[in-house]
Amino acid sequence: MIVAVLNTKGGVGKTTTALNLAVGRAIQGRDVLAVDADRQGSLIAALGNREGVQAVATAHYADGQILRQQVALAKTRYEDIIIDAGGRDNSALRAAMLLADVVLIPFQPRSFDVWALDDMAALLAEMRAVQDVHALAFLAMADARGRDNDEAAESVPDGMQYLDAAVGRRKSIADAAGIGRSVLEDGKDEKAVFEVRRLIKAVFR
Ligand SMILES: Nc1ncnc2c1ncn2[C@@H]1O[C@H](COP(=O)(O)OP(=O)(O)OP(=O)(O)O)[C@@H](O)[C@H]1O
Ligand SMILES: [Mg+2]
16 A cells, blocks of 8 residues: 655655554564655665664655655555655655545644644545555644643644544654654553554554
């Protein structure tokens, strides 16, 4: 399955999510390719730190046309392809949107993030003139408590489905991602493990 983790807004948790999906599926025994479609190359850099643990295959294509060609080829070789794009509307993001079986949109329970989903909805509508796109929005870096999560969930615009599989703002998740790991691997933060597992299950259902 091809999953593209996309949002035209920056810093919402795309790369961290892509890393957890790619590592999570790999340790479940799936043949995974993690594709970094962001010029910044953070996903590649993070996964390059995986020393002494199961390696995850990576590729870096920041150009939309090349991404399209290469993923079309890789599709026959890998069971899962996870694409992480940059936080802006560009050729790679649009190509990833059309390649993906599922477009996964992380957003935070903050007003600017919720408003930014309208931009994604508009882009999805434009892409749907070409082909159908299945889009799921989920809360990344959700609050531990309070009403903001629910309010943000209720504000998800038409054109994308709210996926009830929030991942909390947790230091363990950020720390693990910094060294190319998923919280699933050391298993110490049980709440984080539960949330990441739930997300993977919901996305690959
Ligand atoms: N669940 C989480 N808990 C705590 N921190 C998180 C979580 N997810 C992401 N972060 C942190 O938030 C910041 C942004 O995350 P990330 O780089 O994954 O976002 P992004 O959408 O890929 O950003 P960009 O648009 O720059 O590519 C990073 O410092 C990351 O460590
Ligand atoms: Mg990123």
